[in-house]
């Protein structure tokens with residue numbers, strides 16, 4: 001029992017990070033019906049921005065978080081403006097190729113500017129261990145979980161309670177009518193990229209806090225996992241992305257706890273693919289209403 | 293100066309020309325109807341005015357301002373609302389959210405509540421269902437919501453694209469009565485209809501559109517008596 005509880009804590013840590021990244025996939029898919037394959041690399045850039053804020057500028061945790069979220073949000077807006085907007089009405093496959101291209105560009109731009117050797121993220125959180133009954137929780141784990149939870153609550157409120165959040169949901173339903181409400185669709189889409197990228201940056205900092213070695217290809221596998229989490233939860237459904245991330249985090253941690261760790265990704269992904277066979281729209285997803 | 297002044301409006305969809313130079317004027321306070329057969333270009337005319345499609349020629353002036361170079365959300369901000377063909381409600385939002393969304397560009401936030409009350413007074417059924425997802429409304433209720441949403445933009449000119457489409461006769465009566473009331477309260481209406489009989493009864497003036505050209509125009513009562521119009525659109 002204590003063992004399982006301890007694994008739950010680990011699953012929450014991993015799930016929190018996946019959730020922040022998965023949200024970006026799902027938000028962008030919601031407004032553009034585009035899988036932003038560059039998103040994992042945006043997460044990586046966010047981790048590097050955090051590294052620079054912390055290691056070079058010497059900022060503490062909270063300013064590092066805010067600075068890196070802001071810088072990465074701006075990057076997301078630029079990517080949308082320069083790479084995706086010109087293709088808004090192009091065939092779907094062009095947008096997919098572009099997204100893959102943007103991802104490769106970010107990886108190699110980072111590689112060229114910071115070099116290939118991994119960087120060590122300085123510790124921003126004083127480490128302490130709390131014993132809660134049978135379970136050990138570190139300050140790092142607590143911070144990761146609380147920051148992720150807070151950001152998700154803010155996002156959920158924003159999307160469900162504000163006019164701009166309503167506009168995002170309206171765009172995801174039918175872009176063509178939204179301008180008639182006096183709303184600039186371009187602006188809502190740009191904002192969606194900003195939010196998704198900012199959350200990915202938060203994921204990047206939290207990831208680097210937990211696993212402090214960062215390098216230009218770190219976004220590839222984590223990005224794919226977060227993407228799978230978003231699909232498992234139901235792509236386009238915000239709460240689905242959060243749920244899918246914790247399901248994936250849980251599956252990974254449980255597999256790793258009982259089997260050799262080389263099995264971890266293979267079994268965790270296998271389970272999720274199995275789930276998708278039975279529920280292709282994801283856990284909270286609706287079947288796409290075909291619209292002309 | 294007329295509230296809306298359209299001169300020589302041309303629209304192309306790729307190689308297809310849908311409008312071949314339309315002239316159309318709407319005065320403040322009027323109800324003007326645009327009637328015509330399927331594919332005549334009625335929807336295209338409204339979409340060009342609200343800038344959902346780019347005109348390939350001609351001018352559109354609203355209260356003296358040239359609309360042809362504006363993005364559609366700014367046309368709304370100037371005071372033109374558009375109830376689109378097929379209603380275009382956001383089924384994944386609640387009734388109330390649909391109505392509030394239409395106030396997005398408004399500066400006078402303080403009046404929003406009052407305008408909501410007005411919409412609920414005109415359409416009590418929307419008030420009863422305000423927390424419900426708009427996708428669960430009946431066709432008639434969705435049409436009311438589409439009109440209510442246009443009201444929430446506080447427009448001077450409302451473009452309506454076949455508000456009677458797919459509705460039972462009783463509901464058509466109800467919607468048209470409400471449109472008359474909205475007009476009496478000061479909103480100018482440009483009404484596209486296939487239901488020419490009802491539209492000519494409600495409107496002050498009318499235009500008859502045929503394959504992208506204005507065929508006839510005049511006072512609604514005169515059009516209703518015109519033998520050609522009667523033959524083509526009023527079933528003899």
Ligand SMILES: Nc1ncnc2c1ncn2[C@@H]1O[C@H](COP(=O)(O)OP(=O)(O)OP(=O)(O)O)[C@@H](O)[C@H]1O
Nearest residue numbers: 305308310328329330331332333334335336337486
């Ligand atoms: N998106 C489009 N692409 C190509 N052609 C179009 C498009 N929309 C309309 N058209 C064409 O333009 C012409 C005018 O269409 P429009 O929808 O304006 O007619 P309408 O008078 O509103 O017809 P209805 O009464 O059926 O609604 C038609 O020939 C139509 O086929």
Ligand SMILES: [Mg+2]
Nearest residue numbers: 334335336377
């Ligand atoms: Mg039409």
